[in-house]
Amino acid sequence: MSALPEDGLVAVVKRDCPTCVMTAPVLGELARRAGVVVYTQDDPGFPETVPQRIDDTGLEASHRLHIEIVPTLIRVEAGREVDRTYGWDRAEWERVAGMAGLGADLPVSRPGCGAKNVEPGTIERLKIRFNETGLKARRIEIGADEDEYEAMVARGWSDGLPLVPPTEERVLRMLDGTSRDPQEVIGAIPPALAPATVEKIAINAVMAGCKPEYLPVVLAAVEAVLDDSFAMHGVLATTMFVGPVLVVNGPIRRRIGMNAKGNALGQGNRANAAIGRALQLVIRNIGGGRPQEVDRATLGNPGKYTYCFAEDEEGSSWEPLSVERGVAPGRSAVTVFAGFGLQGVVDQKSRDPESLSRSMAESLKAIHNVKLAPACDALLVVCPEHHRTFREAGWSKARLYEELYRLCEIPGDEIIAGARGIAEGGPASLAGSTLNKFRPGGLLIVRAGGEAGMFSGIIGGWSAGGPRGSLPVTREVRN
Amino acid sequence: MTILLDPTAERDPAQRPRLPRPERLDGLTIGILDIAKARGDVFLKRLGERLGERGIAVRHYAKPTNTRPAPVALAQQIATEVDLVVEGLSD
Secondary structure (H helix, E strand, O other), rough: OOOOOOOOEEEOOOOHHHHHHHHHHHHHHHHHOOOOEEEOOOOOOOOOOOOOOEEEOHHHHHHHHHOEEEEEEEEOOOOOOEEEEEEEEEOHHHHHHOOOOOOOOOOOOEEEEEHHOOOOOHHHHHHHHHHOOOOOOOOOOOOOOOHHHHHHHHOOOOOOOOOOOEEEEHHHHHHHHOOOOOOOEEEEEEOOEEEEHHHHHHHHHHHHOHHHHHHHHHHHHHHHHHHHHHOOHHHOOOOOOOEEEEEEEHHHHHHHOOOOOOOOOOOOHHHHHHHHHHHHHHHHHHHHOEEEEEEEOOOOOOOHHEEEOOOOOOOOOOHHHHHHHOOOOOOOEEEEEEEEEEEEEEEOOOOOOHHHHHHHHHHHOOOOOOOOOOOEEEEEEHHHHHHHHHHHHOOHHHHHHHHHHHHHHHHHHHHHHOHHOOOOOOOOOHHHOOEEOOOOOOOEEOOOOOOOOOEEEEEOOOOOOOEEEEEEEEEEOOO | EEEEOOOOOOOOOOOOOOOOOOOOOOEEEEEEEEOOOOOOHHHHHHHHHHHHOOOOOEEEEEEEOOOOOHHHHHHHHHHHOOEEEEEEEEE
């Protein structure tokens, strides 16, 4: 049904709008001189000056007329809109109404108010009601007597924790977080290699507890793990501990309130928690990657619920991880690393960089097994108090990399099988040689954590780190 | 009724299918659950006898009352002890 008369004037107003109240006498004048159909968004009794009021508290006509501001005045000819104005502007109203001398005692102009039909929550409800969402995902009906939280778990959608029900309203609001087409395919999610549209990712982001403004980070993380060099299928399927670890850099960290400071790797920050969880749910639900199925992890690690944090760039003398990896300064980016858990580097006594780097190197050499080299990649999270020691001594990040690689050279004699009474280790032919704990490029350094505490951390990697397995991947965050 | 959007690749049916019926009962343990409806015990006892005559292992369980769901402990006990369950839903 059209909301428009065949010919004449249509206005949309609400009593809650002072500009609408101010123009009520003008609408009355229009009603007397030419006739006007007035749709009222909130109070069917308003405006009293107009006899032909139509109750639009259901906002259907407002939605069909695409009203964004009230008052809106529309001229219709032969059933079609030919002109419109919104707010109060005497010249505009006179032009649309085709008559002079309107509202002579009113100010020349006054801005209108936001229309009720475009308020958050309402616009989504109206789009759903008029089947204008464009959402393609299958609808799952949950019975009135069914507990929707239990129903989601029963369908296998959960990582074990409760999920936010992905209603059409919530998914529509989530999609407002990106300018990308909801039907754009980001890639094929392993292990099923099922196509992931922006919409499908948004559904999982809703379930994970994301706000719409997190979605660009989630999308960048999905793009990053789908880069062939990250080997997401292998990271999922391995019996080892790893899962994707996300490090976020750039201005988006602060815009969405991520935690790079105290307890950065722990609980309690919604953005950190939900973004990492959304990626895991994408793998689980779109890709079908589930524990004890294709996910063959022996133990896994708690980070497979979520493992996402921001680098503390403010106050750092080092370039952020994203910049080190080729992203322009000031741009937001996500780096994914196939990692697990956290091994502490507790050093409260070193006050010079030589001692502290030796301390870190000895801890790094223990990852996986002291008898294995090269063992795996590693992500070293340097806390502010440790960073201060390097900064005050003038050590750049490049210098720390250089020193750590040098200090992680291990005599082959120490790691051959059987040495130190441990069967694990390399072949006897390593005797007399030197091996490095890390492949070139296999060590990453970021800065994060609270201001107090000389406690840095090592996030271990996958034994198949490197070109034959998983390489860290960095992707810029796009809106 | 709530409508949710499917977060999966939609390769499985929207409605969860029932578990497939076993092809044969040999080697399975069958639980017989009396929900405490009148004369259900008579019917189920006879059913248990007939299954037993075929050499099938049978375990009997009973709900304290038909007016409430089975106690969680009973449901968990049944789930760990048998392969399938027969229960009489009404008299």
